Amino acid sequence: MDIKGIAEEVCKKTGVETTGRDVEKVLSGLTSSSHFWEVVCTAREPFSVVAEVVEVLKRTRLVKVDEQGDIYFTPEGMKFLKSRGITPRKDYTCPACEGRGIGLEKLKELVQKFDEVTADRPKAIIDYDQGFVTTRTVVSRIALMADRGDLEGKKLLVLGDDDLVSIAAGLSGMPAEVVVMEIDDRLVEYINDKATKLGLPVKAIKYDFREKLPDEYVGYFDTFTTDPPETLEALEVCMGRGLTGLSGEGCAGYFGLTRTEASLKKWNLFQQMLVDKFKVAITDIIDDFNHYVNWDYLLGSIRDDYSFVQVKPRLNWYRSSMYRIETLSGFKGMENKSMPCELYIDQEALIYRPGQM
Structure with a gap:
């Protein structure tokens, strides 16, 4: 063959x-x-x-x-x-920044403080397809938003926060306000408890992004960040909610997109959606920016008919590219109403259900 x-x-x-x-x-x-x-x-x-x-x-x-x-x-x-002239892949990634192009020398104290504060964080669970990123990734997100002028003195919306970006942002002292909209009751309680104890300008509320955005937060924020599910339906709704929360042109959105659960064809369709439907510019795509900590339920949630798949990972293998988008004149969010959608399962999904293939 x-x-x-x-x-x-x-x-x-x-x-x-x-x-x-x-x-x-x-x-x-x-x-x-x-x-x-x-x-x-x-x-x-x-x-x-x-x-x-x-x-x-x-x-x-x-x-x-x-x-x-x-x-x-x-x-x-x-x-x-x-x-066929196929040779081993060589890795030329910068070991210092792990390929992100973001240095953390000025945020060493934040790295340490974040680890200390979140040592008792809730575990990732399959109910919401959770899997949080490494501390270096979280702080690199803070550094990237700050570097692009999207964090200091700004109002930040975090759509879903098992990564606890909100706590890191609060600890940095940069944003004026951080609002987390999160479906997991455990995380809502955890974030609010930490914010109260540490005096952070952070508030978490229970929210499912398939439901309409609370009216008081439509057009309220300067920046949003999210780690969306990767079906095209979920990507459209999640981006629409984030953009609906932004106050006007020149605002920014940050989110990750993998190659593990999103082919380049899906990337292309999604990018067309961003540009044509939502009227935003894609300013940055940083490959493998987000490194995820291996989650406990992995092997129980994926297909078990291949022996080589049912093997415990030896590295933080799950990664995503970081996108930054910026709103243009005439940008559009979405109609603020309930939007049911398939969140997790399509032909490219990591989570496996019998009969999906």
């Missing part, structure tokens, strides 16, 4: 548009690491595509999987790679 044939088989099985170049990225990742989750991280392809490429390679005896779930090329597989 050639690379084009593998791509066609993967596309047929997953329903995700897959090219020969996509397959080459997975092959290159496998030559660098035998660990499935590291390959998912480095290949920058949807989880379902990476898993199915490995399964095709296994079925055609180009790779083998050992008892620990590690993946190795067979002699036939090595010949396959050599004949």
Whole structure:
């Protein structure tokens, strides 16, 4: 089987548009690491595509999987790679900033304080597809918003906050006000408790972004930040809520988007939505900005029909790119009414339900 044939088989099985170049990225990742989750991280392809490429390679005896779930090329597989000129992926990421282009030297105290304050944070749970980012990521988000002039003296809306960005923002002393809209009662209580004890200008309220934005917060904020679910429906509604909360042109929104649960085709459709429907400019896309701490429920929430998938990750493999958007003259939010939508499950989702593929 050639690379084009593998791509066609993967596309047929997953329903995700897959090219020969996509397959080459997975092959290159496998030559660098035998660990499935590291390959998912480095290949920058949807989880379902990476898993199915490995399964095709296994079925055609180009790779083998050992008892620990590690993946190795067979002699036939090595010949396959050599004949097609596929080489190991090399990593040129700056180790100091982890590729973000943001230095934290001026925020060392915030890093330490945030870790101390949030040591008792609630665990991530599957109910809301939670998984929070590392401390360095949280503080880098604060630094990025501050660097772009979107935090100091500004009113910040945080849509969903298992990352506890609101607490970090409050501890930084920069924003005038932070309002968190969060569906998880545990987090609402936790954030409000910390804000009261520490005297932070932070308030959390119970909110499901599928419901209308509270009227008092329409057009109220200077900046919003969120970590949205990645179905196209959920992305549209979440962006619409954030933009509806902004006060006018020149305001900013920040959010992450993965390659693990969002193909480039989905990126393209989403970017068209941002530009054409919402009338905003995409000013920044910083690759792999957000690094997530591995969550406890991972292996119980994903498919178990591939042995190499049911392996505990050895690194913080789940990552997303950071987007910054800025509102233009004539920008649009969305009609402020309830908008039911599918939050978590589509063909590219990491969470698996029988029959979804």
